[in-house]
Amino acid sequence: MGYHPSYLDQFIKIQNFILRGDGPLPFVYRHYIAIMAAGRHKCSYLINLQKQEFLLQGGNPDWLNGLDHLPKKLRNLYEINKLLAHRPWLLKTSHLEELTRGNQNWSLAEVVHAIVILTHFHSLCSFVFSCGVNQELNQIDDNTTDLGETTNFTDETSESKQVDPNEGGPPSPTEPEVAITTLVQRMKTLSEQTEECTPVELAKRFENIETQSAEIAVVGSEPQETPADIGCFVDDSTFIYQDFAKRSDPHSTPIFRVQDYSWDDHGYSLVNRYYNDVGNLLDDKFRTAYHLTYYTMGGRTEIDTSRFRRAIWNYIQSLFGIRHDDYDYAEVNALLERALKAFIKSAACYPERVTKKEYDKVMREFKHSEKVCYVMIAKFNAGPWVDV
Known part of the structure; x- marks a missing residue:
């Protein structure tokens, strides 16, 4: 951080x-x-x-x-x-x-x-x-490596690091990663569009994202047996994330519309009422995370990244059934390719399955500091109660 x-x-x-x-x-x-x-x-x-x-x-x-x-x-x-x-x-x-x-x-x-x-x-x-x-810390504990060998946490090495094809490597040729140049052009095109969608069409586009998300496999390996020193703090370990689109009773658990109950209008004052001052601190953190940008993408500068950041933000919340009525979810598909969606879904819903190798495989043209920024957005939204 x-x-x-x-x-x-x-x-x-x-x-x-x-x-x-x-x-x-x-x-x-x-x-x-x-x-x-x-x-x-x-x-x-x-x-x-x-x-x-x-x-x-x-x-x-x-x-x-x-x-x-x-x-x-x-x-x-x-x-x-x-x-x-x-x-x-x-x-x-x-x-x-x-x-x-x-x-x-x-x-x-x-x-x-x-x-x-x-x-x-x-x-x-x-x-x-x-x-x-x-x-990395588990590897250190096992005396298999040291922090300096595994970290590679500088912007320079993040951009130039060559990955062994046997260690994951870049996305497959059938699903190439979207280049930053293409991504910037797509954001520009979206910002120039003037046609407005009807509320019905916006709702359909959210439902499409919801359905597609349920079909995206998570990255990383299948869960392994939990060590005893962790398992003693876990009850009902088989209870894990379930795709919101596959929830057992959609009628009793409808999509949550942010416009009906939001942090700004309701959550902030409610939290502060019962736990003095914590609402102020949470609000400062939320706003900092939402607006965090340096107007860069990889080696490019003076780039408005707000659409890309909002696509990540809203995609994660959609995984938990949260919808923004005024957002066109078609932008999620335009700006986030499938491999990146899989990483984001895993980070937010199955973080224990994500490894450094998976982190290295996505957003390969981005600087490490930029990738950390987007991981922080995933971190922030992994606690989705903040909007409810």
Whole structure:
């Protein structure tokens, strides 16, 4: 994130606030909730960091033996953790009501604080895996390599690095990656179009994207057996992301229209009401991420990248059933080729399957700092509750 100081600054502020600042939850609860969140995506890097913080705050070491050792109040949070991590559209009022009733009840302020921590770490898992951080640190732990050998995290090496064809290589000749020159021309063409679509046509185009997304296979390998030191923090490991278009009951889980309930008009004030000041910090982070650009693409400068960034932003939200009524989703197909969609879908929905090799295979003409920027957009939207 150091490539983007303005975003890093906002990220550090919000993470410090929710873990160490004023708030309704005890500090040991905060770090254990972070462990629970990272466990859903099997992110050993974040789990180990939060284990250390948990113990430094005086947490009970027995809790680190797994979910069965938790107090009932904390254990009751797990169902919401599971839903938010994989299928947030299934979260209902009844889940919150169950937490706020009974002897081991949560206050609404505690629930809001917990949800902010859960979604923060769910989305952070996407960044950690998509940039190869978790993989590299695991390799170091195995004494198979060192950070300097695996990172290659400079703009210069990112552009010039040659990839062994046996290690993935560029996209296949049948699905070549769209060149930056072509991408820039497409954005220009889209900006010059004056014909407006009817609301019915816009809705059909969203549905097309939704259907196509369900047909896109994720990158990376199939999930492997979860190590015991991670598995003890995971319950119902078979519950994973399901394509929104394939949800079991479309009638009871309709498409979520941002215009009906948005962060700006509703979410911001609601969060601030129950967890003072966190709404301000979240708002600053959201706006920084949405507008983050240096007007460059690869070696080209003075490029308006807003359409490309918005296509990524809205495509990710469509994976979770969120629709912007005023957006033409045909732009997603115009600007994001299939290989990039597969990477984005994996980063947002199956981050534990993404490796550094997959990161290297997409957006090959872009500088590393630019790729990190787009991964941060995926990270941000992997916690889609922010718009609901």
